[in-house]
Amino acid sequence: MTEIVTAAMLVIGDEILSGRTKDKNIGHLADIMTAVGIDLKEVRIVPDDEDDIVAALNAVRQRYTYVFTSGGIGPTHDDITADSVAKAFDVPCEYDTAAYAMLEAHYAKRGMEFTEARKRMARMPRGAAHIENPVSVAPGFRIGNVHVMAGVPSVFQAMLDKVVPTLKTGVKMLTATVPCPLGEGVIGGPLSEIQKAHPLTIIGSYPKFGEGKFWTELVVRARSEDALEAARKDVEAMVRDLGEAS
């Protein structure tokens, strides 16, 4: 029996909840997790509020193998993710010596002042390890099973690329897609029977709507090729039979 590896994501930021910024990191993380065989089980979007971040983080980090956060690690007063994560883990949030030196050198090289604000980006919970930031230097960090990354999508993606090789990954969820010209109202009953007959699969039905017509995308998911193919065959037969009957 292979291990199931699970994950949750915490998106931190008032700007997502106000609609001002449209999140692009959830879908990206979801794609990557699926590709490497980790089940993303939950996402929460929370405001820039320490109590909210601490409560959400403590709820999800106990429950899932990994947690990934985006947002709130920049240099301004509303970037409170490092402090909040430290509080959740009950450790001090302090200047990380290596991060401090790296940022100091980065700004010195560019003849830019290493301001108090910029120094904030070197703060992290005691005991955290860096997540390299190839885009804009200031590192993310990992503490326990929690990976803290930037909100800017290009930086989030670059950091995630560094993190993925360090994760234990599960057996990939295999998927087979069966397009279906019929609406869910026609296939719902028979599809439910197929789901019951194939308990090792998860069969999803996704209604599509376009040009005044409903159609459906049927997706079979399983961790074993055999289970997948057996269910796929039944779903394809159902679509064919119902299509001929209609």
Added chain:
Amino acid sequence: MTEIVTAAMLVIGDEILSGRTKDKNIGHLADIMTAVGIDLKEVRIVPDDEDDIVAALNAVRQRYTYVFTSGGIGPTHDDITADSVAKAFDVPCEYDTAAYAMLEAHYAKRGMEFTEARKRMARMPRGAAHIENPVSVAPGFRIGNVHVMAGVPSVFQAMLDKVVPTLKTGVKMLTATVPCPLGEGVIGGPLSEIQKAHPLTIIGSYPKFGEGKFWTELVVRARSEDALEAARKDVEAMVRDLGEAS
């Protein structure tokens, strides 16, 4: 003192967590809530799992003025939102007479069979009121402070348009945006001082990255015009002063 009206959103669906479908409803709801003066405070994305839906719904419906859900109200076996909401409210989930009649007439008019699957779309928690669906007939529903809507974006949006006029709305959060050619590392310190000097505002700083350069969008939010303008003036002065100094 005017009332603060809050909201949470529950996005229900394995397809969002797997990355297969990219959510479009969170950003839309966020925009609409901001426009009418309701604070969207939290979003959770949960899988098609009754226990997860019930737990998340009960957590958020106690805490916020309103809850909006998307997804899982179609006719197939994986559409378990109605049952889960009924369970959360501890009421039976049953055929709604009016919804049943409406769907029956709809399919009869089109010469289509009113299948068991289609009948599922008439099920809702006892005591729920309809949310009209001008796109594809099958209604959403409201029970208590929870509004249950479709996941297909065109239907979600149409249902939300029906719901919004029924909501009590708060004082609109006013916003002023100040573009800033400087990075967060330069403005972080002074901006933090401005935030302290204007406690009735929420000042956000959103790093932007493009063409190898960081710049920043500064957003002042307040519920009063006076508070907003006072803080905006200070932010603009800061950007001007720092720009001249750099």
